[in-house]
Amino acid sequence: MQRSRGRRVLRWTMWGVGAVLVLAVGGTLAWTQIGVMTAEEGPLADARANPNITIDDAPEGIVLAPADGDSAAGLVFVPGAKVDPWAYVAVLQGTAEAGTTVVITRPWLNLAFFDLRGLDAFTSAAPEINEWSVGGHSLGGVRACQLTEEAEALVLFASYCSADLAGADLDVLSLSGSEDGLSTPAEIADSRHLLPATAELIEIEGASHASFGEYGPQNGDGTPTISAAEMHATVTELVVSFFAD
Incomplete structure (x- = not known):
């Protein structure tokens, strides 16, 4: 019993x-x-109409490439948490226009830390390109820091690393916003020691956390004072210049 x-x-x-x-x-x-933050229809439609780039909804991700096919380098870009990957097309179209093929990933479950795929899972979208960089926005940038082993450079949008890359032979560009209420300037400064001494950190005046994508306002964020057009032009200029150096 x-x-x-x-x-x-x-x-x-x-x-x-x-x-x-x-x-x-x-x-x-x-x-x-x-609560997935969807891409704003207007900016995305404008990017789709851009005759200077091609946009391919490929299995590896959303691929932006120069329309003339003249691309020698690539950038794998990881979206922020619960942000529609299409929200970054408008911001990154200028980088593609300038000659860098961009692959915007689709993180598993809309969260980069759930996506354990390596860089080659995305670079296979453009096998003719041999030189790849990796980047990301917010949580996507944290994940990008973990994918740098096979990358030539790292590009962070409103983000910082949790992995220690201080001793890495890696070019780094970190863009932040003065009005960012989520990845604040202070938080980014506090994690500076995790990046190589040569890393370039630039704060964009008037930019908020959501200024780095086109998905509307985000809870907890600051209020941007920079226009979307000016933000796109600024990001393009800084990223293109970084890749050209």
């Missing part, structure tokens, strides 16, 4: 643990799909 009761208790305990796990996994999956 005692043994039978013990088995029932064990069975109910196992069912309880299983139910908790199912609820936890289900809740996490639901959370990753709720």
Whole structure:
């Protein structure tokens, strides 16, 4: 009798643990799909109409390339947490126009830290290119820092590294916004020691966290004082100049 009761208790305990796990996994999956910040239709439509670039919705990601096909280098770009990858097309189109093929990834479950794929999972979108850099926005930048082993350079948008790259032989450009309420200038400065001494850190006056994408305002962010057009031009100038050096 005692043994039978013990088995029932064990069975109910196992069912309880299983139910908790199912609820936890289900809740996490639901959370990753709720509140995804979608791309603004106007800027994306303008980018699609840009005759100087091509946009390919490829299996590896969204591929932006110069329309003349003259591209010798590539950039794999990882989106921020729960941000639609298409929200970065408008911001990165200028980089593609200048001759760098850009592959915007689609992180698993809309969160970069769930996506464990290596850089080659994305560079395969343009196998003719041998020189690749990696970059990302916000949490996407944190993930990009973990993918630098096979990259020539690192580009961070409103982000910073959790991995120590101070001793890496790596060119780094870190762009931040003076009005960023999420990856604040102070937080980015505090993590400066994790980047190589040669890293270039530039604060864009008037830019907020969401200024680095086209997905509308974001909770907890500051209020931008820079226009979208000026932001796009500034980011393009800084990134293109960085790659040209």
